[in-house]
Amino acid sequence: MPSRISDSFRAHSQKHLDLNSIKELPESHAWTSSNDYPSENSCNFESIPVIDLDNYINNNNINVLEHIGQACKKWGAFQIINHNISERLLQDIELAGKSLFSLPMQQKLKAARSPEGVTGYGVARISSFFSKLMWSEGFTIVGSPLEHARQIWPHDYQKFCDVIEEYEREMEKLAGRLMWLMLGSLGITKEEVKWAVCPKGESKGGSAALQLNSYPACPDPDRAMGLAAHTDSTILTILHQNNTSGLQVFKEGSGWVTVPPFPGALVVNVGDLLHILSNGLYPSVLHRAVVNRTRHRLSVAYLYGPPSRVKVSPLAKLVDQRHPPLYRAVTWSEYLGTKARHFDKALSSVRLCAPLSGFTDAKDHNGVQVG
Ligand SMILES: C=C1C[C@]23C[C@@]1(O)CC[C@H]2[C@@]12CCC[C@@](C)(C(=O)O1)[C@H]2[C@@H]3C(=O)O
Ligand SMILES: O=C(O)CCC(=O)C(=O)O
Ligand SMILES: [Fe+2]
Numbered sequence: 001m002p003s004r005i006s007d008s009f010r011a012h013s014q015k016h017l018d019l020n021s022i023k024e025l026p027e028s029h030a031w032t033s034s035n036d037y038p039s040e041n042s043c044n045f046e047s048i049p050v051i052d053l054d055n056y057i058n059n060n061n062i063n064v065l066e067h068i069g070q071a072c073k074k075w076g077a078f079q080i081i082n083h084n085i086s087e088r089l090l091q092d093i094e095l096a097g098k099s100l101f102s103l104p105m106q107q108k109l110k111a112a113r114s115p116e117g118v119t120g121y122g123v124a125r126i127s128s129f130f131s132k133l134m135w136s137e138g139f140t141i142v143g144s145p146l147e148h149a150r151q152i153w154p155h156d157y158q159k160f161c162d163v164i165e166e167y168e169r170e171m172e173k174l175a176g177r178l179m180w181l182m183l184g185s186l187g188i189t190k191e192e193v194k195w196a197v198c199p200k201g202e203s204k205g206g207s208a209a210l211q212l213n214s215y216p217a218c219p220d221p222d223r224a225m226g227l228a229a230h231t232d233s234t235i236l237t238i239l240h241q242n243n244t245s246g247l248q249v250f251k252e253g254s255g256w257v258t259v260p261p262f263p264g265a266l267v268v269n270v271g272d273l274l275h276i277l278s279n280g281l282y283p284s285v286l287h288r289a290v291v292n293r294t295r296h297r298l299s300v301a302y303l304y305g306p307p308s309r310v311k312v313s314p315l316a317k318l319v320d321q322r323h324p325p326l327y328r329a330v331t332w333s334e335y336l337g338t339k340a341r342h343f344d345k346a347l348s349s350v351r352l353c354a355p356l357s358g359f360t361d362a363k364d365h366n367g368v369q370v371g
Pocket of ligand 2: 211213227239241246248287288289298299301
């Protein structure tokens with residue numbers, strides 16, 4: 001929360017600074033140890049698993065399921081290769097992001113996200129929980145990007161829209177496939193998740209948001225924060241990062257671990273809704289983005305959840321007398337509302353009973369302040 005009204009006012013009035021042209025870190029963007037100092041704790045040589053999705057064709061799914069299960073339990077994140085998303089499409093989405101973020105601020109603000117809105121251009125939505133501003137700008141798309149693209153480029157929006165829509169279609173297929181692999185690694189079959197399957201037995205698409213994030217080169221990266229520590233309110237998130245590192249995941253016992261960009265690899269994060277579905281067996285991963293002195297970083301997150309009216313709760317197969325359901329049923333939109341109000345306390349706020357070790361969720365007592 002903003003610690004003082006004056007901080008909060010200053011933060012608000014400098015919300016749309018053009019970070020690309022600033023030569024010195026303004027006070028409004030200078031983080032200290034009291035608000036999650038970025039350079040603390042970040043020297044670590046472990047790295048999240050890299051999983052080859054082609055492997056499962058040869059190994060009847062066994063290896064890949066085991067590998068995914070271990071990664072979800074231990075890290076809440078992994079990288080994938082051989083995922084069938086073409087390099088050309090990954091390049092195109094990067095170019096689309098660059099063409100958007102390199103526009104003058106006035107142009108981007110034509111598609112500004114409204115205070116109550118979800119889509120459009122703006123600072124990170126979680127900014128209101130922090131007294132300092134983040135060194136990033138974002139653009140959120142749900143479904144068609146047409147309306148916002150037209151506001152920005154009245155005569156020249158088609159290429160941007162085509163790339164975004166192709167990326168959304170390809171990501172939807174990949175996210176569905178990953179969801180079944182992640183659930184499969186828990187022993188869950190399609191018959192056991194009615195909302196995700198059509199009567200014909202085919203997978204039903206979930207709903208999703210696409211988030212383009214831009215992190216300009218920063219004059220004082222050790223005191224700036226690209227995107228503060230958070231978990232995603234999703235079943236899973238698929239993240240593409242350009243060739244500049246910045247993403248870090250938090251691992252119990254190890255601290256912040258950098259996820260290096262591998263050409264062509266995509267990062268998969270466990271989100272809060274999979275945490276709920278798995279009854280806490282696959283904890284959602286706390287992650288953040290740090291920034292760089294010389295390089296501009298771009299990331300594209302595909303945030304995948306269930307169809308909006310579906311109530312998600314711990315899966316029946318994972319619940320018994322010894323393992324009571326730990327979370328109440330929530331729809332995705334209800335949970336997003338809870339996240340918007342309670343941020344890092346959202347998961348605990350839908351919890352039914354306290355974990356054996358205390359009164360909070362695992363990530364609430366890992367020593368990291370996220371709010
Ligand atoms: C579906 C969504 C998840 C998200 C909120 C949103 O409505 C669209 C943007 C998403 C994002 C991306 C950056 C981090 C995050 C916490 C945020 O502030 O906006 C996530 C939200 C989330 O997962 O809760
Ligand atoms: O830029 C990154 O690496 C992280 C982005 C992210 O966490 C998000 O969009 O939810
Ligand atoms: Fe995230």
